[in-house]
Amino acid sequence: MAKEELTKIPEIDLILGINEKNEIVKYINEALSHANKENILQVSGVENQQEFLDFGTVTHTETTRAVIKVQDGCNQFCSYCIIPYARGRIRSRKPQSVLQEIQKISQEGIKEVVITGIHVASYGKDFTEETLAEINQALGQAKQEYYLIDLLEDIQKIQGIERIRLGSLEPTLITEAFTERLVKLNKICDHFHLSLQSGCNATLKRMNRKYTTEQFEKVAQLLRQAFSNVHLTTDIIVGFPGETEEEFETTYDFLKKIQFYKMHVFQYSPRKGTVASTMPNQIEGNIKEERSKKLIQLSNGNQKAYHEVYLGKQVQVLFEEQQDGYIKGHTTNYMVVKIQTQKNLANTIQMVKIVDSNEAELVGELQ
Numbered sequence: 001m002a003k004e005e006l007t008k009i010p011e012i013d014l015i016l017g018i019n020e021k022n023e024i025v026k027y028i029n030e031a032l033s034h035a036n037k038e039n040i041l042q043v044s045g046v047e048n049q050q051e052f053l054d055f056g057t058v059t060h061t062e063t064t065r066a067v068i069k070v071q072d073g074c075n076q077f078c079s080y081c082i083i084p085y086a087r088g089r090i091r092s093r094k095p096q097s098v099l100q101e102i103q104k105i106s107q108e109g110i111k112e113v114v115i116t117g118i119h120v121a122s123y124g125k126d127f128t129e130e131t132l133a134e135i136n137q138a139l140g141q142a143k144q145e146y147y148l149i150d151l152l153e154d155i156q157k158i159q160g161i162e163r164i165r166l167g168s169l170e171p172t173l174i175t176e177a178f179t180e181r182l183v184k185l186n187k188i189c190d191h192f193h194l195s196l197q198s199g200c201n202a203t204l205k206r207m208n209r210k211y212t213t214e215q216f217e218k219v220a221q222l223l224r225q226a227f228s229n230v231h232l233t234t235d236i237i238v239g240f241p242g243e244t245e246e247e248f249e250t251t252y253d254f255l256k257k258i259q260f261y262k263m264h265v266f267q268y269s270p271r272k273g274t275v276a277s278t279m280p281n282q283i284e285g286n287i288k289e290e291r292s293k294k295l296i297q298l299s300n301g302n303q304k305a306y307h308e309v310y311l312g313k314q315v316q317v318l319f320e321e322q323q324d325g326y327i328k329g330h331t332t333n334y335m336v337v338k339i340q341t342q343k344n345l346a347n348t349i350q351m352v353k354i355v356d357s358n359e360a361e362l363v364g365e366l367q
């Protein structure tokens with residue numbers, strides 16, 4: 001986004017476009033062989049990105065959960081976001097590559113995969129007829145289209161993988177048809193992070209988000225009907241340009257109604273080059289701060305209330321790291337559960353009875 005400005009910084013020897021990431025060693029070696037700054041290497045910008053830049057099977061560092069990126073770029077142009085300019089248009093990773101990576105990590109003992117992308121709801125929308133033919137041949141299928149739900153159905157078949165978690169999702173992805181297919185996949189975690197951003201239709205419109213609060217409410221209902229213990233989390237921006245007290249109150253009331261398990265609250269900050277950064281009525285910092293505090297308080301209260309319901313109940317936990325006589329893990333719906341034990345339970349799924357809770361986590365006993 002700021003190639004020209006970066007060039008002026010004397011300490012910078014090399015500027016790469018996002019498409020050159022996987023050849024970074026080669027570029028660094030080339031840059032090192034250049035004698036002076038005149039020869040600074042500048043390569044492609046976003047305009048040249050057509051295909052998903054596939055790193056193949058990457059080295060993961062976690063032992064229980066692996067984050068698998070399946071998509072890059074975005075075509076949505078929300079008015080506050082620089083991503084479509086910085087990362088370019090949507091590109092999906094071919095499913096055969098995704099499945100190969102997950103197969104490999106499942107053999108290494110990973111039990112949970114998190115499927116992510118910049119706009120994962122767009123997965124597969126860029127596959128051409130030619131790419132689809134290649135996919136069909138690689139997977140032994142005969143599909144006319146291949147979207148996120150198709151990918152999830154194929155990941156479900158991989159032995160050893162016990163949980164499939166979805167990263168941040170656009171609410172518009174969740175339709176009746178999608179949910180009907182999703183609920184049949186027993187490895188799908190009943191935790192969905194739906195980026196709402198605002199609970200006021202006028203603000204959503206200025207944000208150039210492509211849904212209304214009414215549509216969002218239907219999405220929440222659909223998921224709650226399909227998954228009985230589902231937890232919904234979200235991102236909210238406070239202090240978006242022009243957000244009046246009334247608009248904020250509308251958002252607050254909507255959030256109270258939806259009762260998210262947890263909300264990530266962001267104070268709006270302008271990004272140079274976006275439409276929102278030039279909008280009138282930018283909001284002052286202290287107002288953003290105040291609104292943010294109010295929503296964080298609401299979120300903490302929700303989380304506490306959700307946790308209290310689990311007292312005395314049994315949950316399945318995938319344990320992660322052992323520390324000081326305790327081990328923590330996550331439930332499928334993304335609650336943190338901790339138990340006291342000397343046993344090494346890392347990377348095992350155990351049944352735990354909940355005996356105590358606070359707003360951040362649950363405390364349990366092994367069953």
Ligand code: SF4
Nearest residue numbers: 074076077078081083
């Ligand atoms: S906020 Fe998300 S959907 Fe909107 S433009 Fe940015 S990446 Fe795309």
